[in-house]
Structure formats: C-alpha cells, structure tokens
Amino acid sequence: MVYFVGAGSGAVDLITVRGARLLGKADVVIYAGSLVNPDLLTYTKEDCVIHNSAKMTLEEVIEVIKEAEALGKTTVRLHTGDPSIYGAVREQFDELAKLGIEYEVCPGVSSFCGAAASLKAEYTLPDVSQTVIISRAAGRTPVPERESIQALAAHQATMILFLSASLSEKLQADLLAGGYPGKTPVAVVYKATWPEERVFHCRVETLHKTMTEKGINKTALIIVGNCLGDEYGRSLLYHPGFSTEYREATE
C-alpha cells in the first residue's frame, strides 16, 4: 500500500494525526527533501528506509515504490503542504494505477493556510474579496497564457503566489499592469510555520525592492490583496439582524 501524505507547511506538529500515524507504520518513506521539514522523519520507525526525492526522478520514485510493493511493504510518499497544490502527484498516481498498485491520499496543511495563520489573516473578507486565486509566475515551468498574472490581477481578488519568489521584478510589473493599485498590500511569508519563518509587509509597488533587500528568493509565498488591509465589512453570518438555519435574527 502507498500513502501520499501532506507533511504540512513546516512545523512538525502541523502534520495531521492520520499523516503522523501513517509515517509511524511506514516501512519506506520517500520525502520531498527540498521542502519537507526533516524533523518529521522522527515519526518513522527505527528500521524505516528513507529516500530523499529531491535527488530522484519520477522513474526512480516509482521504482522504489514498486520494489517495496513486491515485498508487501507500506510506503509513504511525503509531500510538502498539501499534495494537491504543485505536488506533481498526478503523474505518480497514474504510474501506480498502470502498475495496479493501490494508493491513498492524506491531506496536509498547505503553506498558504500556514501563512494565513502566521499573518492572522482572513483571505475572504466581506466587501473586500470572496475569491482566492492560487497561482504562480511563469518561469521555467510555463503557465497557460489565459492564466497570466496580468489576466488574474484584473480581478483584484486575494492572490497567493507560489514558486515565484525569484521572479518578483516581472511579478510586480504584471500585478500593476493587470490592475492592482500600487498601494495594494502585500505580505511575503518565508518558510511559514518553520522555526526560521520571516514575514515582510510591503505594497505591490515595493514588492521587488522588498524581496531584493531582504534576500528572499525561495520558499516564500507572496500574498496580494486588500484582505491584508484594515477595511472590511462585518459578516452577515454572525450579524444580529440576519437569520440563519440555526439562529433567528434579534433585531
């Protein structure tokens, strides 16, 4: 059996209870060494065989899983954050399906949720934005033209940019060209929930300068939008004048 497990955003106690239990019973663990906190490996059994996928190809990962399966072993494939976000999991699922190997997925706390906690932010504020756009700047990995930063920026929704820390100059230009006013608040969260986490607040017009000055060019999220500002509407859900399925309005 193979379990794809979300490791969470960094802090070792942000893995789910299920994920930690699966790590505890794994005979083989393949972890994404570039981003998964290695301290998570302390949840494994003493005789667990550990592979770092940062140094492996997809073919090598599948080979390790195949060999473990042949011996009836349990494999955990440990991905950073939640596997569904830039996890390159689909290609693994499909290879395993072709080989008739069963697998399950255990979700994790994505770094964008970890970052929200660090920022004490709510991404979906009434009267500000009810939409969260998760995307990335185009780099060596292309992004479909219809999803360009400029096109997405036109919505002025809350935007969370993964994998873009080294591309801040173009990113800033595209955010502005797309329609975010230069004063729109931005937060850069480096290694959210790790012990070495750092948070920087700036504006769209000062994004590149801030990232260059602070020397942040990887393992960071760039969060853009007025949800980071001070103005918002009150939620209807908890408003005394609003009836819900559970509560009658009192005014």
Ligand code: SAH
């Ligand atoms: N599946 C992961 C994302 C993997 S893509 C998730 O759900 O979070 C790798 C990118 O995620 C990094 O380049 C960075 O932009 C972001 N990232 C991952 N962990 C992070 C963290 N703890 N803090 C800030 N950004 C992080």
